[in-house]
Amino acid sequence: MKQFSLWLSTTSPSLFIQNHNAWTIPGLQSLHIIGIAMVMGAVLMLDLRILELAGMDQTMEETIDRFGPWLTASLWWMLATGLLMVVGQPTRELMSFSFRAKVVLVAAGALASVFLRRRPTKAFAILTFLLWMCIIVLGRLIAYDHVWGSWSPAAG
Amino acid sequence: MEIQSALRWLQETSLANGIRNSLLLFPLLEAVHVFGLALVVGTITVIDLRLLGLASTRRPFHVMASDILKWTWVAFAITVCAGALMFTTNAQVYFANFYFRVKVGLLALAGLNVMLFHLTAYRRLERWDREPSAPAIGRIAAAASLVIWIAIIFSGRMIGFTTTRAAVPEPPPDVNLEELLFK
Numbered sequence: 001m002k003q004f005s006l007w008l009s010t011t012s013p014s015l016f017i018q019n020h021n022a023w024t025i026p027g028l029q030s031l032h033i034i035g036i037a038m039v040m041g042a043v044l045m046l047d048l049r050i051l052e053l054a055g056m057d058q059t060m061e062e063t064i065d066r067f068g069p070w071l072t073a074s075l076w077w078m079l080a081t082g083l084l085m086v087v088g089q090p091t092r093e094l095m096s097f098s099f100r101a102k103v104v105l106v107a108a109g110a111l112a113s114v115f116l117r118r119r120p121t122k123a124f125a126i127l128t129f130l131l132w133m134c135i136i137v138l139g140r141l142i143a144y145d146h147v148w149g150s151w152s153p154a155a156g
Numbered sequence: 157m158e159i160q161s162a163l164r165w166l167q168e169t170s171l172a173n174g175i176r177n178s179l180l181l182f183p184l185l186e187a188v189h190v191f192g193l194a195l196v197v198g199t200i201t202v203i204d205l206r207l208l209g210l211a212s213t214r215r216p217f218h219v220m221a222s223d224i225l226k227w228t229w230v231a232f233a234i235t236v237c238a239g240a241l242m243f244t245t246n247a248q249v250y251f252a253n254f255y256f257r258v259k260v261g262l263l264a265l266a267g268l269n270v271m272l273f274h275l276t277a278y279r280r281l282e283r284w285d286r287e288p289s290a291p292a293i294g295r296i297a298a299a300a301s302l303v304i305w306i307a308i309i310f311s312g313r314m315i316g317f318t319t320t321r322a323a324v325p326e327p328p329p330d331v332n333l334e335e336l337l338f339k
Binding site: 044 | 179180193196198212219224309310
């Protein structure tokens with residue numbers, strides 16, 4: 001993984017992002033955060049409807065029709081901007097514990113959201129919301145991977 | 157200067173010291189800030205798209221507003237609290253930062269935009285409540301809101317890149333600092 005990230009950092013798309021990092025890095029992170037807002041907006045609306053705390057003028061089907069495709073599209077947007085962030089800073093992302101744990105949880109979150117649309121239960125709604133919260137925390141912790149001590153692949 | 161001594165007092169409080177000296181508190185506050193703002197912007201987008209006639213067009217506006225905006229305010233309170241706590245750790249630096257000032261200005265602009273919406277389109281709500289989109293002035297406010305919030309996110313992220321954290325806890329000696337170079 002170390003070799004791969006070092007190679008990736010020598011490719012021209014990566015060099016372009018690195019050489020213009022004054023605006024590319026914060027710009028990509030902002031686009032990624034806008035994606036988080038779209039995901040969390042859709043997740044909140046779906047979960048609140050399942051928990052019967054909002055959207056009660058709509059049926060479950062109507063709510064899923066409105067926010068399901070929105071959630072799917074936002075997750076693809078997150079993947080696209082996230083991949084560009086990996087290309088821009090390969091070692092920072094790939095050689096971090098937070099990033100690797102986040103990838104696992106995002107896969108779980110995407111699967112869970114498909115499952116949730118088919119069988120919307122209250123316990124599962126709360127669980128997936130907490131899952132997305134953990135994903136946000138891990139995403140921010142990529143910038144502070146030393147907090148994991150020896151778990152961080154960058155250590156040692 | 158009066159404000160500078162207030163800022164200096166703020167960043168020397170035991171609260172600010174506690175956050176600064178903790179390895180995890182500042183990153184966690186950042187995460188809470190991102191979580192809160194995601195819910196703020198996510199829910200506001202749902203409302204704005206409704207005003208623009210791009211989504212949820214068959215739901216009466218007043219139902220959506222009373223249904224959703226209370227959650228927006230809860231999320232906004234969470235975001236402001238986390239942001240304020242981050243501010244205390246390095247108050248003088250943040251106060252002087254260009255992007256911090258831009259962000260505060262944009263937040264004020266977002267508030268002004270809501271006020272103008274309430275004084276104009278919202279006053280005649282009964283005329284368009286069930287229409288697929290708001291009248292022109294409402295659509296302009298919705299588009300402005302989306303643009304302002306995107307700019308707020310970008311300026312917020314820029315604050316992190318144009319300030320240095322005060323008294324960052326030392327990373328363990330076996331961590332290669334090169335790899336932590338970009339925040």
